[in-house]
Amino acid sequence: TTTLLPSDHNTVDFSFSRIKTEQHSDPDIFSIIKSLQDNPSNPHFVLQDDILFRILSSSDTDPHSRVPVLPKSLISSMLHTYHDHPLSGHFGVHRTLARIRTQFWWPNMRRSVQNYVASCAQCVRHNIVRTKPDGHLKSISPPSAVFQVVHMDFWGPVRTSSSGNRYVIILTDNLSKYVIADALPDCTAKSAAQFLIDKFILFHGVPERLITDNGTHFNNHLLHAITTSMNIAHAFSISYHPQTNGQVERFNATFASQIAKYCDPDRADWDVYLPSIVYAYNTSVHSTTKFTPYQLAFG
Structure with missing residues (x-):
């Protein structure tokens, strides 16, 4: 509902x-x-x-x-x-x-x-003040099409919402910066795999490359079977070089800051605001591309 x-x-x-x-x-x-x-x-x-x-x-x-x-x-x-x-x-x-x-x-x-x-x-x-950390890894080659290279990450845990959610899973398209996100009660391999298929692949097709961190919620047999069967190149960022997956890291920072501005003091309703904040992000001009993510993703 x-x-x-x-x-x-x-x-x-x-x-x-x-x-x-x-x-x-x-x-x-x-x-x-x-x-x-x-x-x-x-x-x-x-x-x-x-x-x-x-x-x-x-x-x-x-x-x-x-x-x-x-x-x-x-x-x-x-x-x-x-x-x-x-x-x-x-x-x-x-x-x-x-x-x-x-x-x-x-x-x-x-x-x-x-x-x-x-x-x-x-x-x-x-609001947070962002500074670029030293020692950035070399950026990946830019994709030639939207939804060709995507980044995925979990945000949380936070205080359990009234609906029982403690995490947000976030997928960002490398080229357009378009974001898809969902509130979840856990950060398991099953939840990650189900989100990737149900919320992204069934709507936008199979990406050529998926970039995630090296946590067990992403580095596991289930996701390996999915990416292998669909011919998705799965690349992992490492804990001491999280900039590899910087697309979602930046949105995570934005999301945490923005959602705090709308929540009640104990944040029990934070997941109610998630779809609206994602919409606002996707329909706002991005400082890097000078376009809204929605414009670049869908024209």
Whole structure:
């Protein structure tokens, strides 16, 4: 069964009708609207159905070539929705700004987002500072297709959730950075094998290469039989060089930080937020690729 997110994460009305009403009550925006009504020729703004849009590009095919100008009255609630909501993930300035820019525009957007994220108590409390460790192993050759090389790892154990889960198993595509994850009560070989087949292979096909750590949950007869029969090259990272499996190591760090921002104090409901955080990660622009993982994985 699907567990709904707690009711304190309500959606806000950002419909065109609401934006139109608020725009006409915003003195700065309304002055631009009046100017366009007198002289429609403006390289930066356009009126459409009496709603003010910011022109971002001249493309007729780009769905984000123009976005509505957000009134001041909606900026605070919009920042809360696009940063704090579980489907947005409590991410930093880069990801939050990239997500907003496809939907809205207002003057000094970057500064607004920077100030909001900097003042977010949950982010200040739980964000981690990443530093690259010395002695990185040489990176593996980049794959030529999505889901060709995948990384898999367990995160946990953590406090047992109300549903009995203590671990998260995470699979990351090397090329697109797309993540698939599931909450589990254990980290056994059987659970790992079942996740690989049921959640990945049956949906996305057989990868050419699987990279995991050398723990018994991955280095075992069951997974060896599966990878051998499907002609999957299974590579192991070693405990003193975990960077070999750095794709999931980085997401594990992100996941631990993000999920802590939504959980109740004893974290009994942490697995309720897992699908939303994975969604937020997959639909946010990745700093390495400059695209969202979803875009690269599925077009």
